[in-house]
Amino acid sequence: RYGQPRDKTIQLSKALSWLLRHAVEEQGLTFQPGGYVYVSDVLKHPSFQSYTLDDVHKCVETNEKKRFGLKTDEQGQEMIRAHQGHSIDAHVDLREITDPHEFPTVVHGTYLRHWPNIGQGGLSKMNRTHIHFAPGMPRDSGVISGMRSSAQVFITIDMEKAMNDGYKFYVSTNNVILCPGNSQGYLPSEYFKSTIDKNGKLV
Structure with a gap:
């Protein structure tokens, strides 16, 4: 059937996102160092x-947002995260940002319906x-992931100010x-530089 291979890859991507982001231990699998899980264990699920x-290789290689990573352990067993x-x-081994100027622009994308609450309470x-x-x-250079393509509101963050106040x-x-x-898991709105809609108008 037309489109079936792509549909299968999309379905696998969604299933991997669910498992690897939210349900590894709940589903009886075990995290390895760095947030990896053995591919052989995933395929037995x-x-x-x-x-x-x-299928897993194709899913990882073709994912536009580069959501997943593969590596091989010392015994040659493939792992995914x-x-x-x-x-x-x-x-997951994240790199801490120590110089805010490394990223001059830091943007959170959201939807108009969420903006009133975010504007008051923060992110x-x-x-x-x-x-x-x-x-x-x-569509800026270097932007692979970090927000949904359907986002309607774009909040630019003053990362330097937030870092100076102790935020990591x-x-x-x-x-x-x-x-x-x-x-409490919030970044208050005092660290918002500007908020625009997809047409570039201030919100």
């Missing part, structure tokens, strides 16, 4: 028994381990900027 190792987006502590990590940001606007920022392998927020 009931949700993945219709997929092959080649999600680079970011976790709601569970996967111990929340919700059920994830970090608040997600992109190092620029969609990290960058993932696929260039997503991550912040755990304060003790």
Whole structure:
């Protein structure tokens, strides 16, 4: 059927995102150092028994947002991880940002319906381990992931001010900027530089 291979890859990507970001231990699998899980264990899981190792390779290689990474252990066994987006502590090796000027533009994308709450209370990590940001606007050079392509509102963050006040920022392998927020998981709106809609108008 036309489109079936692509559909299969998309379905696998969604299933891997669910498992690796949110459900590894709940589903009886074990994290290895760096947030990796053995591919052989993934393929034994009931949700993945219709997929092959080649399917996993294709999914990782063709994923536009570079959500996943593969590596091989000393015994030659392949492992896979999600680079970011976790709601569970996967111990992914993120790099802490120490110089705010490394990323002159830090943007969070959201939707108009969420803006009133965000404008008042700040950004929340919700059920994830970090608040997600992109190092620029969609389609800017170097922006692979960090916000949904359907985002309607773009909040630019004053990362230097936030870092000076003790907030920690990290960058993932696929260039997503991550912040755990304060003790309640929030980055307050006092660190917002500007907020625009997709037409460039101030919100």
